[in-house]
Amino acid sequence: MAKIIAVVTQKGGVGKTTSAVNLAAALGELGKRCLLVDIDPQGNATSGVGVDKRQVKRSTYDLLTGEAPVEQAILPTGFAGLAVIPSSVALAGAEIEMVELARRESRLKAALAPCREKYDFIFIDCPPALGLLTLNALVAADTFLIPAQPEYYALEGLSQLIATVRQVKRLYNPTLELEGVLFTMYDGRTNLTQQVVAEVKKFFPRRVYATVIPRTVRLAEAPSFGRPINYYDKASKGAKAYLALAEEILQKQ
Numbered sequence: 697m698a699k700i701i702a703v704v705t706q707k708g709g710v711g712k713t714t715s716a717v718n719l720a721a722a723l724g725e726l727g728k729r730c731l732l733v734d735i736d737p738q739g740n741a742t743s744g745v746g747v748d749k750r751q752v753k754r755s756t757y758d759l760l761t762g763e764a765p766v767e768q769a770i771l772p773t774g775f776a777g778l779a780v781i782p783s784s785v786a787l788a789g790a791e792i793e794m795v796e797l798a799r800r801e802s803r804l805k806a807a808l809a810p811c812r813e814k815y816d817f818i819f820i821d822c823p824p825a826l827g828l829l830t831l832n833a834l835v836a837a838d839t840f841l842i843p844a845q846p847e848y849y850a851l852e853g854l855s856q857l858i859a860t861v862r863q864v865k866r867l868y869n870p871t872l873e874l875e876g877v878l879f880t881m882y883d884g885r886t887n888l889t890q891q892v893v894a895e896v897k898k899f900f901p902r903r904v905y906a907t908v909i910p911r912t913v914r915l916a917e918a919p920s921f922g923r924p925i926n927y928y929d930k931a932s933k934g935a936k937a938y939l940a941l942a943e944e945i946l947q948k949q
Contacts, residue, residue, distance in 0.1 A: 698815035702837035708824035711880030716821040717744040721924030722942035724777025728816040732780045739783035741821040745773040746922030755784035759807035791828040805836035839875035846892040882908040907941040
């Protein structure tokens, strides 16, 4: 049965979608069956695996509103071991529409249940906000992964996110656990980076990945070609980092 991991942060621009796409693709390359679920209205994870958002017929919007079963929304990507449930522009209004629906916080969990046996990992790429879409991801997930840039504001954002997760655990998903904190856009030469990493490790002992993701041009370029980094430039530092992260995660399962 698939382990469901929500990739979540309320701060944009920290490599959240980059991490969801490239980690899923790296695990797929290692022989795991992965499903990437894009519930971010921006749809960057969808285009990041080469799916044209304008051509999408069924999306996570249809799952959340109950208009289609999960099987109708899953698309192949052409990358080993990786399928995707795409986003669509309709998701932008989904939070307002879902307010009126029964069990609005657990609709994604119910929608994904029929396909859990077919995958080893299901990654949910969340919007960079702690609204109803992210709540659905946290209720559906077994664990959550936090990408964080090693800067001062990361500490503030982490504490807000953990406060939200505590509420979710108390009200909806008591078994939800932290998968890990992943440092992205990492530059180990600065004192600030070292200080932030030390603080986060103090806050989350044994939950910070040894693997860090460097800031590289190739990682930034890959999404515009609709390819995960290991298919865009396999020899790049970014591809090697996400492969190392995938291996680290498998060792901890």
